Amino acid sequence: MHFRARTAILAAACWLGVGTRAWGQTPASLDSLRRGLGAVSARIDSLEAGLCPVESATVASKPSGNARADSLAAALDRLNRRVEAMRPVGCTGRAGAESTAPDTTEAQPAAQVPPQPPEQQPSVPAPATRTGGAYMNLGFVGLTDFGWSTESDVGSLQLGDHDPRVRGFTIPNVELALDGAVDPYFKGFSNIVYKLDENGETGVELEEAYFLTTSLPANLQIKAGQFFTEFGRQNPQHPHSWAFVDQPLVLNRMFGPDGLRSQGVRVSWLVPTSWYTEALISVLNSAGGTTFSFRSDESSDIHGGAPAESGVRTVQDLLFVPRIATSIDLTDTQVLLVGASAAFGPNNSGPDANTQIYGADVYWKWKSSTARQGFPFVSSQTEVLYRRYDAAARVAVDDPVVTLPPEALSDRGIYSQVLWGLKPRWIAGLRGEFASGDSAAFGSPLRGDRFRLAPNVTWYPTEFSKLRLQYNYDHRQGIGSDHSVWFQFEFVLGAHASHKF
Amino acid sequence: MTIILLARMAAAALFALPGIGSWSSKKLTVVATTPDLASLAKVIGGDAVEVKALAKPTEDPHYVDAKPSHIVTLNRADVLIEGGAELELGWLPPLLESARNAKIAAGAPGRIVASQGIRMLEVPTTFDRSKGDVHPFGNPHFLLDPLNVKLIVAQMAERFGLVDPKTADLFKTNLRTFDAALDLKLAAWQKQLAPYRGAKIVTYHQDFVYLAKRFNLDVVATLEPKPGISPSPAHLAKVIATMKAANARVILVQPYQNRRTAETVARQTDAVVLDIGQQPGALKNTDTYFALMDYMVGTLATALREQK
Numbered sequence: 001m002h003f004r005a006r007t008a009i010l011a012a013a014c015w016l017g018v019g020t021r022a023w024g025q026t027p028a029s030l031d032s033l034r035r036g037l038g039a040v041s042a043r044i045d046s047l048e049a050g051l052c053p054v055e056s057a058t059v060a061s062k063p064s065g066n067a068r069a070d071s072l073a074a075a076l077d078r079l080n081r082r083v084e085a086m087r088p089v090g091c092t093g094r095a096g097a098e099s100t101a102p103d104t105t106e107a108q109p110a111a112q113v114p115p116q117p118p119e120q121q122p123s124v125p126a127p128a129t130r131t132g133g134a135y136m137n138l139g140f141v142g143l144t145d146f147g148w149s150t151e152s153d154v155g156s157l158q159l160g161d162h163d164p165r166v167r168g169f170t171i172p173n174v175e176l177a178l179d180g181a182v183d184p185y186f187k188g189f190s191n192i193v194y195k196l197d198e199n200g201e202t203g204v205e206l207e208e209a210y211f212l213t214t215s216l217p218a219n220l221q222i223k224a225g226q227f228f229t230e231f232g233r234q235n236p237q238h239p240h241s242w243a244f245v246d247q248p249l250v251l252n253r254m255f256g257p258d259g260l261r262s263q264g265v266r267v268s269w270l271v272p273t274s275w276y277t278e279a280l281i282s283v284l285n286s287a288g289g290t291t292f293s294f295r296s297d298e299s300s301d302i303h304g305g306a307p308a309e310s311g312v313r314t315v316q317d318l319l320f321v322p323r324i325a326t327s328i329d330l331t332d333t334q335v336l337l338v339g340a341s342a343a344f345g346p347n348n349s350g351p352d353a354n355t356q357i358y359g360a361d362v363y364w365k366w367k368s369s370t371a372r373q374g375f376p377f378v379s380s381q382t383e384v385l386y387r388r389y390d391a392a393a394r395v396a397v398d399d400p401v402v403t404l405p406p407e408a409l410s411d412r413g414i415y416s417q418v419l420w421g422l423k424p425r426w427i428a429g430l431r432g433e434f435a436s437g438d439s440a441a442f443g444s445p446l447r448g449d450r451f452r453l454a455p456n457v458t459w460y461p462t463e464f465s466k467l468r469l470q471y472n473y474d475h476r477q478g479i480g481s482d483h484s485v486w487f488q489f490e491f492v493l494g495a496h497a498s499h500k501f
Numbered sequence: 502m503t504i505i506l507l508a509r510m511a512a513a514a515l516f517a518l519p520g521i522g523s524w525s526s527k528k529l530t531v532v533a534t535t536p537d538l539a540s541l542a543k544v545i546g547g548d549a550v551e552v553k554a555l556a557k558p559t560e561d562p563h564y565v566d567a568k569p570s571h572i573v574t575l576n577r578a579d580v581l582i583e584g585g586a587e588l589e590l591g592w593l594p595p596l597l598e599s600a601r602n603a604k605i606a607a608g609a610p611g612r613i614v615a616s617q618g619i620r621m622l623e624v625p626t627t628f629d630r631s632k633g634d635v636h637p638f639g640n641p642h643f644l645l646d647p648l649n650v651k652l653i654v655a656q657m658a659e660r661f662g663l664v665d666p667k668t669a670d671l672f673k674t675n676l677r678t679f680d681a682a683l684d685l686k687l688a689a690w691q692k693q694l695a696p697y698r699g700a701k702i703v704t705y706h707q708d709f710v711y712l713a714k715r716f717n718l719d720v721v722a723t724l725e726p727k728p729g730i731s732p733s734p735a736h737l738a739k740v741i742a743t744m745k746a747a748n749a750r751v752i753l754v755q756p757y758q759n760r761r762t763a764e765t766v767a768r769q770t771d772a773v774v775l776d777i778g779q780q781p782g783a784l785k786n787t788d789t790y791f792a793l794m795d796y797m798v799g800t801l802a803t804a805l806r807e808q809k
Binding site for chain 2: 035038039042043045046181184187212214215216219220221270273274275276278325327328329332335337365367369370371372373374424425462463464499500501
């Protein structure tokens with residue numbers, strides 16, 4: 001069919017060409033015919049290319065007074081109609097792909113369209129092929145640290161679980177991330193962490209495994225399973241997306257070496273304001289190794305006593321973490337994001353003891369409007385936290401004959417970091433931190449004054465690899481100053497989930 | 502500053518009330534990830550749609566920040582048009598996850614993936630990142646081929662009509678008008694570039710392949726050694742040698758690419774550096790797709806004529 005249409009056009013074009021030479025008259029009507037021919041030809045080309053050309057307005061064929069020109073115009077009209085008639089056929093099936101007839105019209109719209117394989121109809125999704133699994137994104141991140149510190153017991157200085165813990169080499173974090181759509185209603189995500197400890201023993205932890213709803217009404221969203229609690233800015237982030245080698249001091253003191261995460265449910269509401277505001281509340285188990293300030297087995301570090309055993313009796317035995325975050329675009333190139341979080345739950349200094357943690361976070365970012373690969377940019381992130389830990393009367397772990405008096409333990413800390421994306425793939429960072437706790441009836445290295453300053457430089461050869469050099473100046477009250485230098489290398493395989501802002 | 506902020510927030514609060522503000526209008530709210538798709542959506546949607554683009558015209562569409570204001574924009578969208586082919590992979594998925602808008606969920610009529618149905622170029626046969634950040638679905642810069650645009654606008658008109666059936670006829674009419682105009686434009690552009698068939702050009706990234714194919718130009722080298730990998734001196738030396746051997750004397754650079762690298766190469770090859778934005782609005786007087794292509798084709802034709 002295309003062949004026939006093409007032949008007709010060729011014939012018309014030749015005729016027109018001959019006519020032009022022979023008469024050299026009525027240039028206006030000839031021009032309009034020529035344009036019309038060009039348009040029809042382009043639409044046939046589209047058909048051939050497997051596209052679905054819509055019907056175009058037929059070139060107006062006003063009688064020109066010249067019989068041959070008028071009859072040509074009529075022929076063009078008929079051709080247009082034939083193309084229209086071919087349209088549904090061309091759109092539902094395949095025809096004429098092998099046509100490579102040369103185009104001889106003066107204007108050669110799409111004359112060089114090569115033969116193309118069958119195309120999809122616009123509204124029918126193309127069959128998808130994917131890297132990795134068909135229904136699941138698979139990502140793998142490996143992190144290696146290397147360095148040296150003036151403190152020989154590096155583990156007493158670098159308290160985070162994903163920090164370098166010894167002089168020399170450490171592999172503190174290897175993540176296997178799996179995610180994908182479960183069905184039309186849920187998404188699933190899982191992060192399994194492998195790490196080698198100081199003795200070279202492999203540890204495995206189910207860091208996160210949760211599902212997320214995708215189609216709840218009223219701007220609601222529910223997450224359930226085991227997940228990093230959305231308190232502040234850095235706690236929900238994986239070590240892979242941290243801007244520094246180690247966990248901030250204040251987060252370590254409030255949430256422990258692994259950050260705050262537990263099993264539970266989080267409900268989020270995107271508030272229907274014209275700027276971004278999200279309100280969230282998480283309800284979680286308060287016990288376990290990663291609920292440090294609550295009923296964690298390791299909480300003796302905070303209250304100095306032997307942990308009391310308690311199960312869940314009422315709703316008050318659960319941990320509640322509300323958060324509100326809001327953001328505005330200050331200018332076309334600057335964004336401000338502020339948040340306030342809190343965590344309320346029982347602790348295990350005694351059967352009815354409670355903890356309250358309050359936090360505020362501010363993030364600001366400027367990115368050039370002609371950024372190349374996201375650079376240059378400047379960002380600043382600050383988090384400040386306060387904890388009131390109501391410790392009950394408890395038996396001291398150091399000396400079982402001593403009973404520590406009931407007391408309210410107050411702790412606070414802040415960290416502030418600035419990142420400067422100098423040029424593509426290069427980031428310079430500076431972080432300052434301070435943490436302190438009021439005096440109590442016992443001593444704990446986790447509650448004394450501590451200051452740390454850390455400049456670093458990160459180079460990303462690509463988005464999938466990272467080299468980082470960091471220096472830490474550390475001052476612990478009563479212990480003194482230490483200096484550490486850490487080198488970090490990271491690689492990413494597969495489709496690692498993209499990061500939130 | 503604080504006062505301005507407070508005023509902004511107060512104004513925003515006012516507009517957030519039901520029934521007030523632009524969001525409550527009857528117009529279809531169309532969000533496009535990039536300005537080129539947005540400009541096409543404006544043509545097809547006409548006055549019946551409100552179009553917003555997430556990426557800025559001057560911004561590299563691979564590296565857009567997933568900033569929270571985009572979450573709100575996506576939350577209220579009736580239609581989302583994305584380029585697809587993993588162009589927006591680094592930033593769109595987390596935004597959509599937070600936007601929780603079923604109207605633009607994958608597979609919904611309100612979700613338009615522009616790359617669907619496009620015959621993609623440079624689809625890799627193996628997935629191997631040692632060859633650079635190669636998109637597994639092929640090169641996503643396909644809007645520079647007007648025939649691809651025809652396919653995309655047809656899809657837009659169809660989907661807009663599905664989402665807003667009352668206005669479907671208007672979308673069809675707009676499509677017909679645009680399509681006819683594009684046929685004529687394409688003919689004119691091809692005529693303009695016809696004298697330079699086979700002309701050798703150099704680009705910074707592999708982002709002009711569709712343009713080159715449609716208009717019979719030959720991209721003999723890219724300043725990036727591999728997609729997404731910054732130019733190295735060794736590679737640039739090779740590019741310079743290639744350009745001299747092929748007598749290629751035109752280098753195309755987008756606003757977010759490193760013009761200085763291109764200038765250095767141009768000095769040594771007696772070439773000219775052309776600033777060409779692929780996004781409408783990236784350069785002056787290129788606010789629509791036609792204006793953009795007119796500019797692009799015109800600039801190329803002029804440069805190729807002068808360098809001949």
